[in-house]
Amino acid sequence: MEINSLYQIHFNCELQTKEEVHAFIAEIVGQDNPMSRDEVIHHLNEREKVGSTLIAEHIMLPHIESDQLEKSQILFIRLANPIEAWDCQTKNICLVIVILLKKNESVNMKKRIALFTRSLADEEYLDRLLNSHEKEEFINKIIKY
Amino acid sequence: MEKSDRCNGHFPANCFLNCVLISNQGGKEMSSKSNYEQELLLFLSKNQGYVTSKELLEVLNVSQKTVYRLINKINNEYEDGPLIISERGRGYKLDYEKFISSQKSNDNDKDKEKQFTPSERRKRIMEELLLSSPKPINVYHLFSHYYVGDSVTFNDEQIMSEELKKYNLVLERKNRTLAILGEEVNIRKAIKDIIEIFNIIDIDDLKRNPKLNFNQYDVLFILDQLRKIEEDLNITIPYPYNVNIFSHLYILLSRTRIVPTRMFADEISKEEMENMERDILYPVAKVIVHNIEKYLNSPLPDIEVYFLYQYLVSSRMQGSHAITSTFSSEVIQVTKEYMEGMSINLGMDIDSQSIFIDLANHIKPMLNRLEHKIRVKNSLLSQIKVTYEEVFMGVKKVSELLSEKFNLPAINEDEIGFITLYFAKAIETGQHQRPIKTLIMCTTGIGTSELLKAKVSKKFPEIEIVDVVASRNTQMLKEKYADAELILSTVHIKEDVPIPYLLVSAMFTIDDQKRLQGKIEEVYHGN
Numbered sequence: 001m002e003i004n005s006l007y008q009i010h011f012n013c014e015l016q017t018k019e020e021v022h023a024f025i026a027e028i029v030g031q032d033n034p035m036s037r038d039e040v041i042h043h044l045n046e047r048e049k050v051g052s053t054l055i056a057e058h059i060m061l062p063h064i065e066s067d068q069l070e071k072s073q074i075l076f077i078r079l080a081n082p083i084e085a086w087d088c089q090t091k092n093i094c095l096v097i098v099i100l101l102k103k104n105e106s107v108n109m110k111k112r113i114a115l116f117t118r119s120l121a122d123e124e125y126l127d128r129l130l131n132s133h134e135k136e137e138f139i140n141k142i143i144k145y
Numbered sequence: 146m147e148k149s150d151r152c153n154g155h156f157p158a159n160c161f162l163n164c165v166l167i168s169n170q171g172g173k174e175m176s177s178k179s180n181y182e183q184e185l186l187l188f189l190s191k192n193q194g195y196v197t198s199k200e201l202l203e204v205l206n207v208s209q210k211t212v213y214r215l216i217n218k219i220n221n222e223y224e225d226g227p228l229i230i231s232e233r234g235r236g237y238k239l240d241y242e243k244f245i246s247s248q249k250s251n252d253n254d255k256d257k258e259k260q261f262t263p264s265e266r267r268k269r270i271m272e273e274l275l276l277s278s279p280k281p282i283n284v285y286h287l288f289s290h291y292y293v294g295d296s297v298t299f300n301d302e303q304i305m306s307e308e309l310k311k312y313n314l315v316l317e318r319k320n321r322t323l324a325i326l327g328e329e330v331n332i333r334k335a336i337k338d339i340i341e342i343f344n345i346i347d348i349d350d351l352k353r354n355p356k357l358n359f360n361q362y363d364v365l366f367i368l369d370q371l372r373k374i375e376e377d378l379n380i381t382i383p384y385p386y387n388v389n390i391f392s393h394l395y396i397l398l399s400r401t402r403i404v405p406t407r408m409f410a411d412e413i414s415k416e417e418m419e420n421m422e423r424d425i426l427y428p429v430a431k432v433i434v435h436n437i438e439k440y441l442n443s444p445l446p447d448i449e450v451y452f453l454y455q456y457l458v459s460s461r462m463q464g465s466h467a468i469t470s471t472f473s474s475e476v477i478q479v480t481k482e483y484m485e486g487m488s489i490n491l492g493m494d495i496d497s498q499s500i501f502i503d504l505a506n507h508i509k510p511m512l513n514r515l516e517h518k519i520r521v522k523n524s525l526l527s528q529i530k531v532t533y534e535e536v537f538m539g540v541k542k543v544s545e546l547l548s549e550k551f552n553l554p555a556i557n558e559d560e561i562g563f564i565t566l567y568f569a570k571a572i573e574t575g576q577h578q579r580p581i582k583t584l585i586m587c588t589t590g591i592g593t594s595e596l597l598k599a600k601v602s603k604k605f606p607e608i609e610i611v612d613v614v615a616s617r618n619t620q621m622l623k624e625k626y627a628d629a630e631l632i633l634s635t636v637h638i639k640e641d642v643p644i645p646y647l648l649v650s651a652m653f654t655i656d657d658q659k660r661l662q663g664k665i666e667e668v669y670h671g672n
Contacts, residue, residue, distance in 0.1 A: 047588055050636040055651045063592030099592045114595045121599035
């Protein structure tokens with residue numbers, strides 16, 4: 001569901017593993033962009049290889065940049081059930097926030113995304129996101145930023 | 146004093162400093178314990194993890210056996226299970242929560258004791274004599290509670306007499322009575338030093354703590370007067386100066402009820418009176434003394450205004466009057482000498498304006514305290530000495546030189562302890578060091594790196610974030626950011642980077658913070 005052009009929210013997603021999450025992201029990206037499924041998954045895996053994107057307990061922040069993206073987006077994927085084993089080190093993931101960055105994005109848009117990312121340093125904000133169990137409530141929490 | 150964000154227990158020195166500057170908890174009852182016990186507890190409290198017994202015996206410079214004995218003693222004295230946890234192969238660790246709460250509760254235990262040690266007995270007797278000075282009190286009445294014989298009584302008199310000499314007071318024996326004679330200023334000073342309670346009170350705690358045995362009406366009245374002083378001057382009077390003024394007023398009330406005021410023998414020069422009357426603090430002192438007269442329903446001599454005025458002048462105040470950047474040339478000179486002396490002593494540059502202003506605001510009332518022999522008890526002195534030994538010794542040395550150069554009275558250890566904290570703060574907050582120019586990096590330069598930037602700038606003021614960059618072309622970095630000294634990255638960099646670099650997680654965990662702290666020290670050291 002879209003709440004504005006930048007954010008997209010997917011609530012109660014029945015995904016069991018990291019691979020399923022990656023496939024789910026690839027699917028969404030594929031709908032609006034010329035980027036292939038495999039490429040998206042490849043990018044996500046490459047990012048994971050160089051360093052974990054776990055930003056707080058229960059929250060991942062995968063992010064990719066590509067010239068095959070038509071527009072930049074932030075996806076919220078709220079899992080129906082926590083993923084117990086994301087990988088051998090990362091456990092118990094409840095929320096995945098994906099940043100899709102278009103190559104050579106405008107400075108304005110970059111600033112907007114950067115502002116959002118910075119807000120994730122606020123632990124109270126993260127707690128509110130994690131503890132919002134209703135979709136409407138969740139959306140309200142995000143719009144505040 | 147700003148409270149550091151990193152005050153989370155993982156940076157104990159910083160944390161300790163803040164605690165010292167903000168509250169008077171802690172050291173209050175520690176001074177009565179043996180030095181070793183205190184040092185041991187302090188050392189453990191500074192270390193988060195386990196400490197081996199080898200480390201302990203090296204730090205304390207005692208035998209293995211003594212370490213065991215000390216730990217056993219501490220644990221036995223603590224009622225709710227061991228205060229120091231020991232684990233085979235790992236060593237010892239302090240149960241921090243218990244440690245903190247034991248410090249608070251220990252104060253109350255003393256009330257249970259009804260048996261007095263000889264030194265407690267003498268203190269209580271001196272207290273009674275001082276409060277009623279110069280009136281004589283019958284010896285039998287003084288000693289009757291303690292069931293002691295004539296030889297003990299005689300011995301006590303000798304010891305008290307010696308003690309009182311320090312304050313230029315005389316213990317006079319006449320017809321089976323004792324009396325303390327001397328100037329009022331000295332009597333008040335002795336009362337304040339001898340009645341230990343004045344050194345450990347916490348202003349916020351006064352109203353609620355019935356164990357302190359203060360007259361509750363007096364307490365409320367004085368707290369009200371303190372508030373009025375603060376309101377009138379639009380300032381706040383921080384610890385320990387508020388306690389000092391509180392004690393002064395409390396003693397004034399107690400003294401006035403017992404002794405007719407006209408018996409005071411002190412004299413003040415005309416010049417000093419004129420100086421006082423020109424000061425903005427004078428009308429405030431006058432109003433407060435007038436309020437006390439009404440409260441006691443008895444007139445007070447003019448000298449009380451002068452006494453109170455001296456306490457006000459000698460207090461450090463925070464607020465519009467306090468934040469002054471105009472200092473007398475003496476204050477400026479003394480402050481500068483301290484900063485220069487400590488720069489040489491510690492081998493680092495201390496020239497920041499903020500340290501100067503902070504320190505000068507302390508030095509100004511301190512010079513007045515020295516002149517008028519007002520001593521502010523530093524209840525954390527023993528902790529300061531242990532924690533900042535080097536700095537303390539440095540300040541002590543510089544103080545001695547200064548006293549000589551500016552012809553000041555000797556600067557006592559309480560004052561040296563306070564000044565030590567200003568330099569300790571400078572060291573801990575790294576105010577003396579330039580910020581480290583840092584780049585933050587991740588794959589896109591916008592995802593985890595922006596997040597990391599927010600977290601780092603909040604917790605590490607010494608890091609100046611120059612830019613947030615993507616990890617694509619690390620080779621370009623040196624050209625574009627020629628003066629960057631450190632890269633913090635959430636992604637692993639494969640190529641060689643010509644700039645020191647540290648990999649941290651996007652979570653910026655405590656472990657990451659510790660490693661960054663280490664890296665910062667490395668960068669400072671390498672230069």
